[in-house]
Amino acid sequence: MVSRHYFDLELESLHQDLVEMGSKVQESIDNAINALKNQDVELSRQVFKNDDIIDELEHKIERKCINLIARQQPLAKDLRSISTALKIITDMERIADHSADICELTIKMADQKYIKPLIDIPKMAEAAKKMVNNAIHAYVTQNVELAEKVCADDDIVDDYFVKVVDELRELIRENPDVVYQATNFILVAKYLERMGDHATNISEWVIYNVTGVHKDLNHDDLTKIKVNK
Amino acid sequence: MVTCNNISLDQKDIAIETRDLNIYYGSKHAIKNLSMQIKKLDITAFIGPSGCGKSTYLRALNRMNDLIPITKTTGKILFDGININDKNVDLATIRQKIGMVWQKPNPFNKSIYENIVFALKYYGIRQKQILDEIVEDSLRKVALWDEVKDRLHKSALALSGGQQQRLCIARAIATKPEILLLDEPTSALDPISSGKIEELLFELKQDYTIIIVTHNMQQAGRISSYTAFFLLGDLIEYDETNVIFTNPVVDKTNDYIMGRFG
Ligand SMILES: Nc1ncnc2c1ncn2[C@@H]1O[C@H](COP(=O)(O)OP(=O)(O)O)[C@@H](O)[C@H]1O
Numbered sequence: 111m112v113s114r115h116y117f118d119l120e121l122e123s124l125h126q127d128l129v130e131m132g133s134k135v136q137e138s139i140d141n142a143i144n145a146l147k148n149q150d151v152e153l154s155r156q157v158f159k160n161d162d163i164i165d166e167l168e169h170k171i172e173r174k175c176i177n178l179i180a181r182q183q184p185l186a187k188d189l190r191s192i193s194t195a196l197k198i199i200t201d202m203e204r205i206a207d208h209s210a211d212i213c214e215l216t217i218k219m220a221d222q223k224y225i226k227p228l229i230d231i232p233k234m235a236e237a238a239k240k241m242v243n244n245a246i247h248a249y250v251t252q253n254v255e256l257a258e259k260v261c262a263d264d265d266i267v268d269d270y271f272v273k274v275v276d277e278l279r280e281l282i283r284e285n286p287d288v289v290y291q292a293t294n295f296i297l298v299a300k301y302l303e304r305m306g307d308h309a310t311n312i313s314e315w316v317i318y319n320v321t322g323v324h325k326d327l328n329h330d331d332l333t334k335i336k337v338n339k
Numbered sequence: 340m341v342t343c344n345n346i347s348l349d350q351k352d353i354a355i356e357t358r359d360l361n362i363y364y365g366s367k368h369a370i371k372n373l374s375m376q377i378k379k380l381d382i383t384a385f386i387g388p389s390g391c392g393k394s395t396y397l398r399a400l401n402r403m404n405d406l407i408p409i410t411k412t413t414g415k416i417l418f419d420g421i422n423i424n425d426k427n428v429d430l431a432t433i434r435q436k437i438g439m440v441w442q443k444p445n446p447f448n449k450s451i452y453e454n455i456v457f458a459l460k461y462y463g464i465r466q467k468q469i470l471d472e473i474v475e476d477s478l479r480k481v482a483l484w485d486e487v488k489d490r491l492h493k494s495a496l497a498l499s500g501g502q503q504q505r506l507c508i509a510r511a512i513a514t515k516p517e518i519l520l521l522d523e524p525t526s527a528l529d530p531i532s533s534g535k536i537e538e539l540l541f542e543l544k545q546d547y548t549i550i551i552v553t554h555n556m557q558q559a560g561r562i563s564s565y566t567a568f569f570l571l572g573d574l575i576e577y578d579e580t581n582v583i584f585t586n587p588v589v590d591k592t593n594d595y596i597m598g599r600f601g
Pocket residue numbers: 364367369387388389390391392393394395396407
């Protein structure tokens with residue numbers, strides 16, 4: 111018998127760290143989108159700072175996981191919880207990176223009048239953020255149903271992506287002068303789409319943690335991709 | 340000899356410390372120039388292959404080696420501001436403040452109650468009410484009270500091995516020590532009883548400084564905050580347990596931790 115009590119305390123503290131990291135990641139998405147909408151350079155820089163904190167948290171959690179594996183030799187459910195933590199912090203950290211990526215573009219375009227009012231991108235951001243929030247919440251509450259919902263919601267974000275990119279292409283066709291901003295907004299959309307993918311990854315690991323089965327719910331069926339005419 | 344002692348504590352955090360401690364059995368040099376500081380109110384584990392000097396060093400910390408006539412101990416053992424490796428110290432006081440629990444549970448052939456009050460009576464405590472209180476308190480601290488409260492005056496030898504060991508810990512803490520020394524306290528016990536002792540030590544570290552010798556490396560990993568690796572009378576590496584178990588500096592420590600020794 112291992113010292114359950116001690117191990118449970120350590121798991122609990124790991125859990126708290128993950129919740130803290132999750133809330134920082136959520137904050138970074140919010141700030142990145144508000145900064146983009148309001149062309150707010152100051153807020154963008156804050157997202158960079160926040161990103162450093164998130165990186166530190168990632169390392170701290172990584173350390174804890176490795177120490178736990180080395181010292182407690184967890185098995186079965188305990189082992190799954192720790193490998194899940196190790197996997198999802200990578201996805202969380204990437205999500206925060208994409209917030210920072212968006213802020214980089216925001217700063218580059220800060221002095222320009224936007225070529226169009228931002229309508230779908232904020233909606234898309236909202237959908238991506240909801241996925242991330244739900245994924246983190248699913249982890250915290252070990253809720254498989256919610257995790258499955260996150261995976262399903264990825265379609266919403268993907269649909270926005272196609273719509274936003276199509277519109278921006280159309281704008282470029284009409285007026286090639288907008289190409290700089292339009293391509294930047296396409297990148298923003300891509301970053302948001304990737305956030306949705308990372309939220310899906312997190313949810314898959316939550317499902318694995320609870321059920322022991324890791325299903326890849328993330329990727330579209332690549333065999334169905336057709337040549338664009 | 341490559342060695343690495345990374346533990347250097349603030350004075351207020353040191354429970355006990357040795358400086359250049361050497362211990363001989365006749366001409367055999369069993370502990371070589373060992374200097375280390377032990378963290379207060381925490382668990383420190385000594386690991387290393389059998390015969391490397393863990394027990395010898397542990398016994399020095401409350402002068403138990405004095406009971407072995409051929410031993411000679413040089414160097415300093417600093418406890419509560421004095422060098423207790425000194426002819427003039429009062430050994431009874433030292434052993435009251437630094438208690439020892441042995442590998443094999445060794446309750447006296449007396450009742451459970453008498454086991455706990457034995458030392459207290461020796462130290463002159465007589466009032467029944469106080470003794471009763473200490474018995475209950477000590478047994479509660481080792482999570483034995485509920486199991487034995489109805490048979491306090493029955494023989495301690497009727498208890499299971501795990502219960503006997505918890506009784507020995509209760510006996511050691513009854514005199515309100517500052518430090519508990521434990522020499523492989525679970526090696527004679529089954530895994531469930533060992534787990535209970537580990538759990539117990541983890542609780543007790545709030546009130547006592549605990550030093551545990553263990554040949555079970557996983558046990559050191561599970562419960563200690565600091566780990567010292569001994570080899571042939573030398574302190575090879577001493578660091579936080581997290582470091583010793585994930586990234587030790589000395590190759591020999593690494594080999595031992597990975598189970599590739601010898
Ligand atoms: N009473 C003794 N008389 C002589 N030599 C001893 C005695 N006790 C231990 N030794 C020797 O001292 C060395 C360290 O022993 P010990 O402290 O018991 O090691 P450990 O606890 O790490 O197994 C060994 O070589 C052992 O043979």
